[in-house]
Amino acid sequence: MQTDHLDGNALAGPLAEIFTADVSAAVSRCATCGLTGPVAALRVYDRAPGLVARCPGCEEVVLRLVRGPDAAWLDLRGAVSLRIPLGGANPGAVATDGGAAGGG
């Protein structure tokens, strides 16, 4: 059993630097095998320059994120789509200032 990976929950902070919505709660579709599932459930490898997220079904790369000193590189070639929940009723609305605090 491979135990050297994290999961897509670990992408929440680094992606929150770029996007207003919480991408870790989005549903992605793998470009290789078509599996859909939450970004939070991707396998994330962080022992590299940047973060590499792989599909839990076929192990192909779905997303890569590298943060340089003055820019971020986001490679999404392995994702056909991301369905990003928006609006007050979704569980993915992460608080920015004054945001989804305490479920409100």
Added chain:
Amino acid sequence: MTRWRVARLVKVRDENPSARTLVFDVPGWPGHLAGQHVDVKLTAEDGYSARRSYSLAGPEGVELTVQRVPDGEVSPYLTLDMEPGDELELRGPVGGWFVWRPDGPAPVLLVAGGAGIVPLMAMVRARRAAGADTPFRLVYAVRSPERLYYADELARPDPGVSVSLAYTRRAPEGHPRPPGRLTAADLGPYGEADCYVCGPTGFVEAAAALLVELGHDPARIKTERFGPTGD
């Protein structure tokens, strides 16, 4: 966009010989949901910085419980050296998937492996704080009694919350369950529930497989892995 905030340590509490809880004052903290985490950044005088993710341990304010990892870059500082009044940078709350909301009606099954108890304890505490009557069951796998977090709090009765401890290496004298790895019997019998599993990667894979084996719908099993070391 979520920015880095300055957090000042106000209080520490030892949980066991190798873990402690740190309570921070973070001006402008917007609040969070149980299960969310923060990214912590420590920067050395030479500019080198190290980042780690830690789950929020309580329903309100910024409270983290950190396990000391020998030779870790960050956890020895947090668990041994950092003193009230010291500051660090943190970003959050982040993570909107591995969360529980007090208005969720479904029964909840929480499965913790070691330090994976932290976000699940935040859910137990959020339930209590909200006065929710959602049935909760917590199965907490831990190596030995010295590794337990929140021992006193877990031993106190909390109506509607059942707690089972599964010691994996050494159990205290008189404990009814012999030490050993988590089995389907520890998680069963099956009852419809939203499941949350958190722990080291290997533990999470094994526990999630046991839940599926028992009949739980994989779509209702949420998992969070913190890697091989947690540091």
